[in-house]
Amino acid sequence: MKKILIVDDAKVIRMLIKRLLTQHGYQVAGEAGNGREAFEKYKELRPDAVTMDIIMPEVDGIQGLKDILAFDKQAKVIIISAIDQRDSLTDAIRNGATDYVVKPFEDDRMISTLNNIFSEDKKDAVGSKQ
Amino acid sequence: MNITHDGMRVVEIMSRLSIDRASRALSKTLRTGAMISLSSVYIADLSETTEKMNDDLREMTGVMVDFKGNVGCKLLFMLPVNGSFILTDLFLRQPAGTTKEYNEFTESVIQELGNILASHVSNALVSDFDATLIPEPPHVHNDYAGVMFSNLVMEQGMMDDKLLLMETKFEICKNELECYLFLVPETTSFMKLLDNIGVKV
Numbered sequence: 001m002k003k004i005l006i007v008d009d010a011k012v013i014r015m016l017i018k019r020l021l022t023q024h025g026y027q028v029a030g031e032a033g034n035g036r037e038a039f040e041k042y043k044e045l046r047p048d049a050v051t052m053d054i055i056m057p058e059v060d061g062i063q064g065l066k067d068i069l070a071f072d073k074q075a076k077v078i079i080i081s082a083i084d085q086r087d088s089l090t091d092a093i094r095n096g097a098t099d100y101v102v103k104p105f106e107d108d109r110m111i112s113t114l115n116n117i118f119s120e121d122k123k124d125a126v127g128s129k130q
Numbered sequence: 131m132n133i134t135h136d137g138m139r140v141v142e143i144m145s146r147l148s149i150d151r152a153s154r155a156l157s158k159t160l161r162t163g164a165m166i167s168l169s170s171v172y173i174a175d176l177s178e179t180t181e182k183m184n185d186d187l188r189e190m191t192g193v194m195v196d197f198k199g200n201v202g203c204k205l206l207f208m209l210p211v212n213g214s215f216i217l218t219d220l221f222l223r224q225p226a227g228t229t230k231e232y233n234e235f236t237e238s239v240i241q242e243l244g245n246i247l248a249s250h251v252s253n254a255l256v257s258d259f260d261a262t263l264i265p266e267p268p269h270v271h272n273d274y275a276g277v278m279f280s281n282l283v284m285e286q287g288m289m290d291d292k293l294l295l296m297e298t299k300f301e302i303c304k305n306e307l308e309c310y311l312f313l314v315p316e317t318t319s320f321m322k323l324l325d326n327i328g329v330k331v
């Protein structure tokens with residue numbers, strides 16, 4: 001079962017994402033309320049993927065993304081933000097985000113995003129064996 | 131603060147487009163028919179408006195958001211505390227009437243709604259009017275309307291006794307939920323933005 005770290009400063013968003021992920025067979029490794037906590041939890045829990053908000057107090061999600069990827073180049077971080085602007089999107093992609101989901105999102109969009117990144121892993125594994 | 135008739139018309143269009151975007155995001159968030167409409171955009175007299183808000187003696191919950199970018203702006207979304215119970219039930223997809231008191235979930239729902247409204251207002255202004263505008267983390271407050279409004283305009287009020295105010299009306303599930311959504315742009319930078327897009331102010 002894939003383990004996910006949920007990062008958002010809003011408790012209710014963490015709760016909704018947690019409910020959705022567990023309904024679809026994912027395990028929630030942990031939760032964090034800003035970029036710094038996310039980095040600490042990432043090192044401790046080593047999740048398979050992270051869902052990361054951008055606008056958060058103290059340390060934002062882009063810094064959290066940078067810190068996690070500096071620690072683990074293979075980390076999968078999906079940005080989930082209400083900011084739907086070209087600069088934010090390019091900033092996230094440039095800094096290594098795996099995908100970008102705009103809030104409010106449909107449940108299917110979130111689940112298919114996660115399913116896709118893990119199915120890409122399987123394809124890569126098959127490709128490397130051949 | 132002076133603004134030409136044409137300038138005011140553009141401000142109204144900008145406000146309507148950004149409020150429309152926020153309205154669609156709110157509907158999607160609450161998974162119900164939610165509509166925010168622009169009641170009015172006007173140059174308000176600070177003391178008169180504060181006095182009007184001071185007359186509203188209901189206990190309110192609200193969320194305030196500052197923006198960073200080339201247009202200084204503040205947003206305040208507030209509603210009576212019992213109205214926030216309705217929003218909490220809708221947001222958490224639970225039966226109406228489940229939330230009976232203000233708690234950490236209610237506070238978090240108001241915080242997230244502030245984030246979503248502010249983000250989508252800024253998305254519209256950035257894509258349609260070439261602004262750079264990103265919301266800061268929202269702050270939730272519980273107080274009287276007048277107190278929250280005074281906090282909102284304090285910085286602008288120190289420089290000017292007039293302010294540009296956008297007032298809105300909310301309709302959720304075909305019931306009018308009395309909410310206030312104020313957008314208060316910082317005058318100088320907002321005038322520059324209008325000038326940049328060729329509007330004579």
